[in-house]
Amino acid sequence: MxxxxxxxxxxxxxxxxxxxxxxxxxxxxxxxxxxxxLLEQLHNPVFLQHAATTLFRLFAGFGIAVVLGVLLGVAAAxxxxxxxxxxxxxxxxxxxPKIALYPALxxxxxxxxxxxxxxxxxxxxxxxxxxxxxxxxxxxxxxVWSARAAGASPRRTLLTVVVPAALPAILTGCRIxxxxxxxxxxxxxxxxxxxxxxxxxVYASRSFQTVDMFVPLISVAxxxxxxxxxxxxxxxxxxxxxxxxx
Amino acid sequence: xxxxxxxxxxxxxxxxxxxxxxxxxxxxRVLNINGLxxxxxxxxxxxxxxxxxxxxxxIAASLRRMLIGFVLALLISIPLGLAxxxxxxxxxxxxxxxxxxxxxxxxxxxxxxMLWLGIGDASKTIVIVLGVSLPVxxxxxxxxxxxxxxxxxxxxAMGMRPTARLLRIVLPAALPQIFxxxxxxxxxxxxxxxxxxxxxxxxxxxxxxxxALDMAQYASVYAMIVIIGVLGFVLDSLFERLRAKLLGxxxxxxxxxxxTA
Numbered sequence: 077m078x079x080x081x082x083x084x085x086x087x088x089x090x091x092x093x094x095x096x097x098x099x100x101x102x103x104x105x106x107x108x109x110x111x112x113x114l115l116e117q118l119h120n121p122v123f124l125q126h127a128a129t130t131l132f133r134l135f136a137g138f139g140i141a142v143v144l145g146v147l148l149g150v151a152a153a154x155x156x157x158x159x160x161x162x163x164x165x166x167x168x169x170x171x172x173p174k175i176a177l178y179p180a181l182x183x184x185x186x187x188x189x190x191x192x193x194x195x196x197x198x199x200x201x202x203x204x205x206x207x208x209x210x211x212x213x214x215x216x217x218x219x220v221w222s223a224r225a226a227g228a229s230p231r232r233t234l235l236t237v238v239v240p241a242a243l244p245a246i247l248t249g250c251r252i253x254x255x256x257x258x259x260x261x262x263x264x265x266x267x268x269x270x271x272x273x274x275x276x277x278v279y280a281s282r283s284f285q286t287v288d289m290f291v292p293l294i295s296v297a298x299x300x301x302x303x304x305x306x307x308x309x310x311x312x313x314x315x316x317x318x319x320x321x322x
Numbered sequence: 323x324x325x326x327x328x329x330x331x332x333x334x335x336x337x338x339x340x341x342x343x344x345x346x347x348x349x350x351r352v353l354n355i356n357g358l359x360x361x362x363x364x365x366x367x368x369x370x371x372x373x374x375x376x377x378x379x380x381i382a383a384s385l386r387r388m389l390i391g392f393v394l395a396l397l398i399s400i401p402l403g404l405a406x407x408x409x410x411x412x413x414x415x416x417x418x419x420x421x422x423x424x425x426x427x428x429x430x431x432x433x434x435x436m437l438w439l440g441i442g443d444a445s446k447t448i449v450i451v452l453g454v455s456l457p458v459x460x461x462x463x464x465x466x467x468x469x470x471x472x473x474x475x476x477x478x479a480m481g482m483r484p485t486a487r488l489l490r491i492v493l494p495a496a497l498p499q500i501f502x503x504x505x506x507x508x509x510x511x512x513x514x515x516x517x518x519x520x521x522x523x524x525x526x527x528x529x530x531x532x533x534a535l536d537m538a539q540y541a542s543v544y545a546m547i548v549i550i551g552v553l554g555f556v557l558d559s560l561f562e563r564l565r566a567k568l569l570g571x572x573x574x575x576x577x578x579x580x581x582t583a
Contacts (some may be wrong), residue, residue, distance in 0.1 A: 077413065078415050078416035079414050079416075079419070080413040080418065081415060082415060082416065082418070082419040082553075083419055083422060086419075099438075102438050103438060104438070118342075149448040152363055160334075162339035163334065164335045164337060165338045165341070165342070167333050167335050167338070168338045168339055168342070168555055169342075170507045170558075171554040171555055171557070171558035172550070172554040172555060173512050173516050173517075173550055173551075173554050175513060175516055175517050175520070175527075175571060176516055176531065176546075176550040176551065177546050178520075178545070179531055179532065179534075179535045179543050180358075180543065180544060180547055181358075182535070183356075183357030183358065183540060183543070184353075184355070184357050184358050184533070187565065248499040255424065255425050258425060259425065259426075259427040260427075262427045262430055263427055263429055263430060263521075265515055266430060266521055267520055267521065267532075274430070277430060277433065278433070281433040281434075281437075281456035286434075286437065288335070289433060289434055290434070293426070293427075293430055293431070293434070296425075296426075296427060296430075297422070297425050297426040297427075299425075299427025300426075301421075301422065301424075302422070302424050303425075304424075304425060307571060
């Protein structure tokens with residue numbers, strides 16, 4: 077209950093500032109006006125179309141990032157040579173701001189879906205890859221030895237011992253990657269786009285429609301929040317019975 | 323895998339850079355499109371950009387904003403994270419708000435904050451503070467929460483006051499975790515800086531990048547990308563060396579930084 081105070085306090089403060097006339101409505105609309113507009117937009121097919129475009133790009137990018145990240149992570153954990161190749165690349169590429177690559181992606185892949193999906197992949201793949209690698213590299217060696225001693229082939233050991241044992245780490249990486257995807261897709265749409273929630277924000281800001289600037293921002297934050305919660309629930313279900321997991 | 327000696331440690335990342343450049347050069351030759359100039363063409367633009375006074379001033383101004391925002395964020399986030407770890411009430415108060423802020427694209431606040439504060443340094447710095455804060459709060463919180471309670475009890479039994487316990491027991495014990503947060507925060511500071519400048523399109527590194535794109539100076543676009551990429555790698559490496567010097571006693575559990583806007 078205590079935790080409800082700061083968000084409620086902030087909204088109350090927002091309401092006071094806006095209604096006392098300290099800030100003109102063109103700069104700071106009433107919170108009630110913003111939430112009313114949000115509810116109205118949820119029934120507006122045009123707005124929903126933009127949201128659907130954003131969600132499509134989000135999931136396409138996230139899906140590719142999961143496949144790439146898990147495959148590369150497991151490969152690095154199980155093959156020394158590949159690890160020696162991948163590690164320095166990660167060391168160089170991980171701290172690079174991927175958003176700076178966006179102009180290059182636009183030039184190569186065009187202004188449509190592909191460049192945005194590619195940026196989402198570039199940003200989301202790193203936490204997934206690193207979590208998978210760390211999870212798979214720290215699997216109890218005795219488990220692997222027992223499986224090998226019992227006659228399982230290296231590939232079978234990988235699939236039935238290493239990957240399941242690394243699952244908690246993989247899922248945590250995926251959850252972080254999912255929230256990152258929702259943030260990045262929005263930013264990409266703000267930079268160059270003719271559709272999507274990010275475009276709606278930029279469009280509203282060009283015409284000084286302040287209320288309509290808040291709505292896409294709140295929508296994408298809600299999408300991130302909901303996806304995070306949904307993934308959390310999925311993680312709990314998949315990991316039921318894992319040691320150390322709730 | 324850890325390398326002794328910085329000269330030896332620098333070899334694999336250097337090879338990785340050369341490999342990436344070769345890959346780029348090869349892809350440019352195979353694709354042969356205007357939008358992907360060969361690596362060499364872009365690298366040849368570097369002296370021109372780095373020799374241009376205006377561009378250098380822009381880059382310096384960006385870095386100054388980034389550092390100010392970064393330091394401000396640390397000053398707020400580390401004490402808050404420690405307070406949350408030591409007081410369940412503070413944690414209960416702050417956690418839901420932080421959870422709500424977590425999925426908000428911070429750089430996307432730029433157009434709204436610009437309405438209030440203009441396009442100057444204040445808006446960009448606030449956005450950077452917001453971008454850096456969360457991982458630093460999170461890791462300070464986790465680090466301080468994991469401090470062995472017996473250490474704190476012993477200190478209390480020996481008559482150490484609460485503030486002294488916080489500064490002399492909790493803070494040092496949590497420092498390795500805090501540094502993980504600071505490292506992520508540093509990468510995020512650069513990301514938020516570039517993103518907010520790309521969105522504001524007024525001044526700084528991000529706007530040079532997009533202006534070059536608008537003017538179809540493709541080699542310059544790629545040269546700017548290289549500059550920003552090198553900035554990210556150098557800042558991260560410098561910080562990692564600082565960490566190794568200060569916290570040589572603690573094992574590095576993460577040696578690769580990740581972050582996003």
